[in-house]
Amino acid sequence: MDPIFAVESLTRRFGGLSALDDVGFNVARGSIFSIIGPNGAGKSTLFNCICGVYRPDHGRVVFEGREITGQKPNRVARHGIGRTFQNLELFRNMTTMENLMLGRHMHMRSGVWSGAMMFRRQSRAGLEEVAQRERVEHIIDLLGLHAARDRFIWQLPYGTQKLIELGRALAAEPRLLLLDEPAAGMNLEERHDLVFWIRDIRDELGVTILMIEHNMQMVMSISDHVLALDFGRMIASGTPREVAEHPDVVRAYLG
Amino acid sequence: MLEQVLISGLAYGSIYALMGLAMAIVYKTSSVANFAQGEMATISTYVAWVILVSHGAPFHFAFAGALAVAAAIGIVLEFAFVRRAKQPTVLNLMIITLGFQMILYGFAGWRWGADQKRLQLPISDREVFRFGENTISHLSLATILIAAVLMLAVYLFFQFTRWGTALRATQQNRNAARIHGVPVNRVMAGAFALSAMVGAVAGMLVAPVTTLDPTMMWDPLLKGFAAAVLGGLTSLPGVIIGGYLLGIIENLFGAYISVEFKSVVAFAIIVIVLCVRPSGLMGRHYVRKV
Amino acid sequence: MKRDYFDDVRLARTGAARLWLAILFVALAVTPFLASPFLLYTLNLMAVNVIVAIGLNILVGYTGQISLGHAGFVAIGAYTSVLLVSRLGVPFPIALLAAGFLSASIGFLLGLPALRLEGPYLAIATLGFGMATTVVIGRTALFGGHMGLVVPPVRIGPLDLSSDRGIYAITVSTAVILALMARNLMRSRTGRAFQAIRDSDIAAQMAGVDLARYKTLSFAISAFYAGIAGGLWAIVLGFINPGMFNFIVSVLFLAMVVAGGLGTIAGPIAGAILITFLNLQAAKVQTLPLIGPLLEGFSRQFMTVGGLPNVTWILTGLILILIVVLEPMGLYGLWIRTKIYWKTWPF
Numbered sequence: 001m002d003p004i005f006a007v008e009s010l011t012r013r014f015g016g017l018s019a020l021d022d023v024g025f026n027v028a029r030g031s032i033f034s035i036i037g038p039n040g041a042g043k044s045t046l047f048n049c050i051c052g053v054y055r056p057d058h059g060r061v062v063f064e065g066r067e068i069t070g071q072k073p074n075r076v077a078r079h080g081i082g083r084t085f086q087n088l089e090l091f092r093n094m095t096t097m098e099n100l101m102l103g104r105h106m107h108m109r110s111g112v113w114s115g116a117m118m119f120r121r122q123s124r125a126g127l128e129e130v131a132q133r134e135r136v137e138h139i140i141d142l143l144g145l146h147a148a149r150d151r152f153i154w155q156l157p158y159g160t161q162k163l164i165e166l167g168r169a170l171a172a173e174p175r176l177l178l179l180d181e182p183a184a185g186m187n188l189e190e191r192h193d194l195v196f197w198i199r200d201i202r203d204e205l206g207v208t209i210l211m212i213e214h215n216m217q218m219v220m221s222i223s224d225h226v227l228a229l230d231f232g233r234m235i236a237s238g239t240p241r242e243v244a245e246h247p248d249v250v251r252a253y254l255g
Numbered sequence: 256m257l258e259q260v261l262i263s264g265l266a267y268g269s270i271y272a273l274m275g276l277a278m279a280i281v282y283k284t285s286s287v288a289n290f291a292q293g294e295m296a297t298i299s300t301y302v303a304w305v306i307l308v309s310h311g312a313p314f315h316f317a318f319a320g321a322l323a324v325a326a327a328i329g330i331v332l333e334f335a336f337v338r339r340a341k342q343p344t345v346l347n348l349m350i351i352t353l354g355f356q357m358i359l360y361g362f363a364g365w366r367w368g369a370d371q372k373r374l375q376l377p378i379s380d381r382e383v384f385r386f387g388e389n390t391i392s393h394l395s396l397a398t399i400l401i402a403a404v405l406m407l408a409v410y411l412f413f414q415f416t417r418w419g420t421a422l423r424a425t426q427q428n429r430n431a432a433r434i435h436g437v438p439v440n441r442v443m444a445g446a447f448a449l450s451a452m453v454g455a456v457a458g459m460l461v462a463p464v465t466t467l468d469p470t471m472m473w474d475p476l477l478k479g480f481a482a483a484v485l486g487g488l489t490s491l492p493g494v495i496i497g498g499y500l501l502g503i504i505e506n507l508f509g510a511y512i513s514v515e516f517k518s519v520v521a522f523a524i525i526v527i528v529l530c531v532r533p534s535g536l537m538g539r540h541y542v543r544k545v
Numbered sequence: 546m547k548r549d550y551f552d553d554v555r556l557a558r559t560g561a562a563r564l565w566l567a568i569l570f571v572a573l574a575v576t577p578f579l580a581s582p583f584l585l586y587t588l589n590l591m592a593v594n595v596i597v598a599i600g601l602n603i604l605v606g607y608t609g610q611i612s613l614g615h616a617g618f619v620a621i622g623a624y625t626s627v628l629l630v631s632r633l634g635v636p637f638p639i640a641l642l643a644a645g646f647l648s649a650s651i652g653f654l655l656g657l658p659a660l661r662l663e664g665p666y667l668a669i670a671t672l673g674f675g676m677a678t679t680v681v682i683g684r685t686a687l688f689g690g691h692m693g694l695v696v697p698p699v700r701i702g703p704l705d706l707s708s709d710r711g712i713y714a715i716t717v718s719t720a721v722i723l724a725l726m727a728r729n730l731m732r733s734r735t736g737r738a739f740q741a742i743r744d745s746d747i748a749a750q751m752a753g754v755d756l757a758r759y760k761t762l763s764f765a766i767s768a769f770y771a772g773i774a775g776g777l778w779a780i781v782l783g784f785i786n787p788g789m790f791n792f793i794v795s796v797l798f799l800a801m802v803v804a805g806g807l808g809t810i811a812g813p814i815a816g817a818i819l820i821t822f823l824n825l826q827a828a829k830v831q832t833l834p835l836i837g838p839l840l841e842g843f844s845r846q847f848m849t850v851g852g853l854p855n856v857t858w859i860l861t862g863l864i865l866i867l868i869v870v871l872e873p874m875g876l877y878g879l880w881i882r883t884k885i886y887w888k889t890w891p892f
Contacts, residue, residue: 072755073747073750074750074753076751077750077752085748089745089748090745091743091748091749092745093740093743102738102749105734105753106752106753115733115734116729118729118733119556119725119729121551125734129732129734130550134550168748288665290796336866340870341869346605349611350866350868350869351866353613353799353865354863355862355866357858357859357862358858358866361857361861365848365853366847366849367849368852473792474676477673480669481673483669488665488666516684521677522674526658529662530658
């Protein structure tokens with residue numbers, strides 16, 4: 001196995017409570033890796049520790065052989081890790097296009113002066129702006145967001161917003177994509193499309209996917225590897241079938 | 256020398272503590288940082304001055320009148336403006352209090368002009384008590400005592416009355432309080448009224464030392480905020496301690512370093528505290544969940 | 546479908562917009578030859594306030610930070626440019642730029658502690674900054690203390706531009722250039738990063754935006770605008786003293802931004818023009834037809850006549866509150882709504 005990403009004995013406590021307790025795993029390049037677990041199992045805390053929102057008390061996060069433990073979110077992003085959020089974190093007062101352009105932020109150069117001097121098409125910022133908008137248009141094509149292109153986020157339905165968040169993460173061309181409950185709040189049809197897109201992202205763009213998801217059906221159908229957490233501990237890890245049949249997982253889910 | 260500096264620091268600190276307390280009461284209950292607090296106190300002090308000078312009434316009359324007007328202004332701010340905010344974001348609520356501040360500032364200037372008035376208290380700021388080598392003016396002593404009594408009263412009010420309990424409940428969780436039958440709207444108005452009265456007392460203690468004019472409370476407002484930041488906006492005892500500390504630090508700075516730039520100390524303290532410990536000495540810091 | 550992506554960021558997208566822009570520029574160019582000195586003075590003040598408001602809006606409207614100390618930056622700009630010209634004989638344009646950059650550096654420094662602050666804490670810190678600035682200026686001999694400084698005549702090379710028209714040429718052209726630059730900047734990478742921070746700081750970070758860098762940058766740019774405006778304010782008024790830059794003036798600047806509409810370029814321009822107009826009218830409110838005598842009579846009866854100009858504060862305060870209560874997007878929102886109304890009329 002060629003691990004693109006690894007977590008080693010990650011621990012994070014809040015007060016006396018262990019939200020994460022000695023969690024460690026490897027994610028193979030080009031795989032879809034799912035994390036399941038009941039509410040409060042520490043899944044989101046795990047993502048926040050990876051992305052630098054929280055600093056872990058103990059343990060390491062390694063991406064492409066480089067340790068990134070405790071680095072600030074923008075540093076983590078620059079290494080090539082993208083993320084979506086459990087409760088949408090979109091730029092609500094900006095248009096879809098502008099949201100996606102934020103995804104290109106790291107790949108753009110123009111600063112204050114060249115931005116302020118963007119009077120003509122041939123100006124530095126003007127050229128860059130046009131080139132990057134063309135690239136973002138591909139993502140709009142891919143996710144079918146044409147109708148939403150120039151509308152503000154707050155004008156759009158929830159399902160579309162979830163897609164835009166996915167699109168924004170993709171626009172940054174990450175090599176590892178963290179999806180925090182991508183299917184939450186979606187109806188059956190939307191979920192169907194989502195499964196299709198996630199596969200596409202992996203197969204076509206070669207992005208490794210690390211995903212938190214509650215919907216077992218979806219997890220079982222697309223994951224290469226599943227990890228189950230409960231009260232911050234790993235209780236099972238393996239293929240979808242192995243994990244689904246693990247007695248501790250059954251117990252955690254059924255009470 | 257040092258003791259003298261500490262004593263006058265304590266007197267100034269009492270005022271800052273009162274202003275800080277006034278702001279913390281409102282901030283804790285409604286997350287509104289009330290930038291109109293200073294002007295509200297100024298208007299109340301003007302009212303006391305009018306009752307004293309124009310009507311020749313005895314001082315306790317003026318004092319009571321000022322407090323009543325303060326409470327009314329506080330209720331108006333809450334009921335007529337803060338409650339009406341369409342999107343009660345931190346920024347919008349601040350803007351409302353800033354707008355109210357401008358209205359009151361304009362009103363004071365229009366009604367009483369920009370010229371400086373003198374509020375004469377029955378307590379002299381010239382006569383002094385002596386003890387050892389040190390002196391303390393009657394007014395400073397009264398300031399320290401009145402502030403201490405008032406703060407104790409506010410504490411008792413919070414701990415032992417039904418209104419106080421309702422206020423604390425609202426502070427902790429507005430919705431839970433509402434579900435348990437606390438009349439949250441009225442409690443909020445009450446918090447604004449209480450805070451305005453505390454501010455008014457500060458105003459009446461400041462006016463005899465400085466002069467009475469529409470900008471009188473700008474400086475104490477900033478100091479009150481500095482006290483609140485120093486102690487932690489969310490902790491009432493913290494704010495009071497912050498006020499005393501600020502008064503003392505400021506006076507030490509004035510005595511040993513520079514009198515001229517004494518009032519820059521508050522800003523320096525705000526910046527330093529916010530850099531080192533943003534939640535203040537005793538406050539709690541909240542982190543948003545994602 | 547082939548799309549021209551530059552259209553998204555172009556200054557004027559349609560022919561009509563280009564025409565209006567051209568008309569506006571022509572109007573601004575011919576005004577000094579037709580207007581009375583008082584009107585020119587009014588326009589000069591408006592141009593200065595437009596610059597402050599646009600800059601403040603970059604901070605408040607676009608980046609979602611707040612400043613209650615912008616008068617402090619304006620003061621720094623004003624004193625810097627005046628002292629550079631009068632003491633060191635620096636040519637005015639260079640002094641003005643230096644004023645902007647000094648103000649920007651101080652804005653950057655103030656932005657550093659502001660990194661860790663949100664909402665009321667930031668407001669308090671900037672309030673403290675504004676007050677501390679006027680205290681320091683008022684107590685320092687170099688700055689003329691409370692008496693202030695007289696502004697030397699404005700010269701650019703051999704040209705004496707101290708007349709109202711000369712000053713108009715400087716203030717209005719600067720305002721136009723700075724407005725256009727702000728607009729470009731807000732449509733480009735930097736401006737998008739600011740807005741992203743405003744709407745969701747964590748998502749902005751995950752898009753690779755360095756919060757510290759961009760927040761301080763926003764403070765610096767905003768302070769740059771205020772500094773330039775300060776230098777211009779000095780030449781418009783002819784004298785400066787610390788009292789001109791007090792707390793209430795900072796709130797007034799904020800009122801211009803809020804009145805116009807946060808997070809737009811046209812908004813603060815409209816807001817600055819409106820509030821400046823109100824302020825100047827209030828100073829001579831007695832001479833207004835109808836309202837003037839009425840207010841004067843009322844003042845004589847219940848208030849003081851000398852304090853009558855203070856109605857401007859009351860009005861501005863009411864505008865601030867009403868906007869938050871009724872129309873959070875300010876004048877700009879009102880304009881958009883009217884436009885939609887007329888488009889769909891009579892349905």
